[in-house]
Structure formats: structure tokens, C-alpha cells
Amino acid sequence: MNEYDAEYLADEEPIEQKRKRLQGELVNGALDKLENAYLTREKMYKKILASKRSAFSLTATIDRLDLVDAVRENVKTSLMFKNYRRATWYLRLLEQLCRRSL
Numbered sequence: 001m002n003e004y005d006a007e008y009l010a011d012e013e014p015i016e017q018k019r020k021r022l023q024g025e026l027v028n029g030a031l032d033k034l035e036n037a038y039l040t041r042e043k044m045y046k047k048i049l050a051s052k053r054s055a056f057s058l059t060a061t062i063d064r065l066d067l068v069d070a071v072r073e074n075v076k077t078s079l080m081f082k083n084y085r086r087a088t089w090y091l092r093l094l095e096q097l098c099r100r101s102l
Contacts, residue, residue: 012031018083023084024079024082024084027075027079027087027088030091031072031075031076031079031091034091034094034095034098035072037098038098038099038102039068039072041098043102045066047061047065047102048061048062048065064097064101065101067097067101068097068098068101071073071093071094071097072092072094074086074090075090075094078090
């Protein structure tokens with residue numbers, strides 16, 4: 001018997017609470033991976049510096065970064081209120097924005 005089997009045998013946490021806790025952990029884990037892949041400070045600096053060729057492209061880049069940050073905050077807010085369906089929706093949107101913009 002491994003630790004996972006023991007966890008299920010001696011589990012005092014109700015199934016619904018455990019499901020919600022695990023959903024939150026999964027969405028948090030996915031958000032962390034996305035942030036590490038696209039939203040590190042170094043990658044943001046590189047993106048801003050690469051866009052400095054003209055004032056328009058720099059402004060557009062900063063606007064896109066603001067939008068990405070707003071969506072990221074919506075994921076975190078949805079998680080805070082335990083609205084996992086909405087958090088997942090925003091997480092998918094954030095991933096699409098990161099792939100297109102960054």
C-alpha cells in the first residue's frame with residue numbers, strides 16, 4: 001500500500017470538498033506553468049525591448065501586456081472565489097493571448 005492508497009482509506013475530507021481542493025490545485029498548477037513559460041520578468045523585458053523600434057509598436061506591446069495581466073488577475077480572482085469553471089475559461093483565454101502576443 002502506498003501513500004495514495006492510505007490517503008483514500010483514511011480520508012476524513014468529504015468528496016465534494018476534496019474535488020474542489022483538487023480543482024483549485026490543478027488550475028493553480030496550470031497557471032504557474034503558463035506564467036513560467038510566457039510571463040517571466042526576463043521574457044517581458046525582451047518583448048518590450050524588441051518592440052522599441054517605433055513608438056506605435058511599443059504602445060501596442062504594452063497594451064497587449066496590460067490585457068494579458070488583466071486576464072491573469074481574473075484567473076486568480078476566480079480561484080479566490082472558488083469559481084473553477086470561470087478560472088479555467090480565463091486560463092484558456094490567457095494561454096491563447098500568450099501564444100499570439102508573446
